[in-house]
Amino acid sequence: GSPDFVGHEGMAIFESIYRTAFPDIHFAIEDQVAEGDMVVSRWFSTGTHLGELLGIPATGNRGSGTVGITIRRVVDGKSVEEWALWNMLGLLQQVDVLPTTGTEHYTWGKPSSVTGVPGDPESNKASVRRYTDQAWNSGNLTVIDEIYSEDYILHDPTQPGVRGTEGLRQVVQAYHNAFPDVNWAVEDQIAEGGLVATRITSVGTHEGEIMGVPGSGALVTVAVHLISRFADGRIVEEWIAWDTLGMLQQIGA
Numbered sequence: 001g002s003p004d005f006v007g008h009e010g011m012a013i014f015e016s017i018y019r020t021a022f023p024d025i026h027f028a029i030e031d032q033v034a035e036g037d038m039v040v041s042r043w044f045s046t047g048t049h050l051g052e053l054l055g056i057p058a059t060g061n062r063g064s065g066t067v068g069i070t071i072r073r074v075v076d077g078k079s080v081e082e083w084a085l086w087n088m089l090g091l092l093q094q095v096d097v098l099p100t101t102g103t104e105h106y107t108w109g110k111p112s113s114v115t116g117v118p119g120d121p122e123s124n125k126a127s128v129r130r131y132t133d134q135a136w137n138s139g140n141l142t143v144i145d146e147i148y149s150e151d152y153i154l155h156d157p158t159q160p161g162v163r164g165t166e167g168l169r170q171v172v173q174a175y176h177n178a179f180p181d182v183n184w185a186v187e188d189q190i191a192e193g194g195l196v197a198t199r200i201t202s203v204g205t206h207e208g209e210i211m212g213v214p215g216s217g218a219l220v221t222v223a224v225h226l227i228s229r230f231a232d233g234r235i236v237e238e239w240i241a242w243d244t245l246g247m248l249q250q251i252g253a
Contacts, residue, residue, distance in 0.1 A: 017054070022047030030108065031239075033197045033227065035121070038190045039072045040197035042227055042239055044108060045086075049095045056097055063094035065106045067157055069225040069241040071188065071199055083199060085225045085241035087157050092245070105160040108239060112153045116231030118194025124230045125189045128196050131235075136184040136202075139176055141169050149234040156240045179204030179220065194231060200224040202242075206251045213253045220250045 005014040018025060025047035033040040048062040068086025072079045090106045092098045118124075127147050134143040144165050154162035154171070162171055175182060182204035190197045202222045207215040224242040228235045 020051040021053035023050055024048050033190050033192045033195045035190045035192055037074050039074055040190050041070045043068055059095050061095055066091050067108050085223055089245040090157055105157045108155045112237040114151050114231055114236040119230045121191035124196045125191050128198050128228050129186055132184040135172050144168055147235055149236045153237040158244045178208040178210035180207055181205050194229055196228045198226045213251050216251045218251050220247055222247045
């Protein structure tokens, strides 16, 4: 992940890095979730790589986009703390630094058309925590059928095409195979209407193959931001931003 940027000067440096690299950068907020002093924004950005980016010379490439989820804590109308995750792996692929496999998607994809009663925000939070505790931390994948809709869609540009409860089971199982002791710790939850945003820290030992990389024995820590949408008591779609590039660096890819 990126280093921390502190204060007005830190934010100015951060924005300057990306403004220099992508002078025409444009952000579009696609969704927001707010509760108390917390605001979560799901966004999509585009831009043309016309300047140096973290040591990478300009390529002139206009990427098809970068997606991300930012969580902010707001006090007296000002942002005092942020946690931001975006598809840095995809960004580096689009500026020709990393190879592509031909299956990459750089947008959030088409949203689900499923509608229904959004439910109680606190109950929805509890359902997401139950999923993280049982499916990820305990390996009980049967809980997915109790929480998720058969019409489920996962919006993850790093692994497009995940559909239904069976598709989600395959994703979770693949990570359990790679990180048998994986643990998802819920750091924050923000809910509004039928949306629940969850900030997670994932820790596990890399003992099996993941994304083509064999087990390394490395202890890996990955930040995850997850937004879940509920309809009629079930999760019908989710958007996930996670530090894929950081994970690959930690396992020696």
